[in-house]
Amino acid sequence: MEPLEPPEPAPPRERAQSPxxxxxxxxxxxxxxxxxxxxxxxxxxxxxWQSVTGSLEWGETADEAARREVVEETxxxxxxxxxxxxxxxxxxxxxxxxxxxxxxxxxxxxxFALKLLERVPVALSVKEHVQYRWASAAEAVDTVTSRxxxxxxxxxxx
Numbered sequence: 001m002e003p004l005e006p007p008e009p010a011p012p013r014e015r016a017q018s019p020x021x022x023x024x025x026x027x028x029x030x031x032x033x034x035x036x037x038x039x040x041x042x043x044x045x046x047x048x049w050q051s052v053t054g055s056l057e058w059g060e061t062a063d064e065a066a067r068r069e070v071v072e073e074t075x076x077x078x079x080x081x082x083x084x085x086x087x088x089x090x091x092x093x094x095x096x097x098x099x100x101x102x103x104x105x106x107x108x109x110x111x112f113a114l115k116l117l118e119r120v121p122v123a124l125s126v127k128e129h130v131q132y133r134w135a136s137a138a139e140a141v142d143t144v145t146s147r148x149x150x151x152x153x154x155x156x157x158x
Contacts, residue, residue: 018058020101023092026066028052028112029152030076032119037140037153040073040129045093048145051152053109062110070114074132075123079116084155086111088148111152 029051030038042048054069056062063083070076088109092100122132135143137157144150 019099020104021099022056022058023100023104023106024056024062024108024110025053026056026062026069026110026112027088027149027152028066028070028081028114029149029156030070030074030079030114030116031156032116032134034118035137035157036119036134037137037156038074038122038132039135039140039143040124040132043128043130046130049143050146050149051144052114053149062112066110066112073125073128076114076116076120078120079114082113082115084111084113084152088151090146090148109148111148113152113156 027050037051039049039051042050052069052073054065054073056065060068066081066083070081088111089106090109092105092107119134124132137153140153141150141157144153
């Protein structure tokens, strides 16, 4: 585990360019020592609750993407971020409207956990999410929409 610090952008020469979205992402489950989980409701599709997620940029590592996504989506810059060292594959939902290369139908997701001592203020990314809430482990299990998110929460709950 290591303290979460704001990500430093990689120099432009290290970011490869592509007209397509990279079919690889991170999932970061944020939770407190009291086993409260931060859940975010996406703008699209409505009613889709999840933890922090985001695609890796071309030339970016999963660890870099996890740090970047936490700060972008929540404004949280503290806590202990841990790469859980496991991945999951899921079908890309057409409702997300992302542009992938022709024939790409699955995404590789890297799982992370961000543990906080207690709840912290959240600066929600309003372009991606409509609301957030802190939930008990049982509520989080009942609320999250994606099976990959559910698997990580089940692993982390006490």
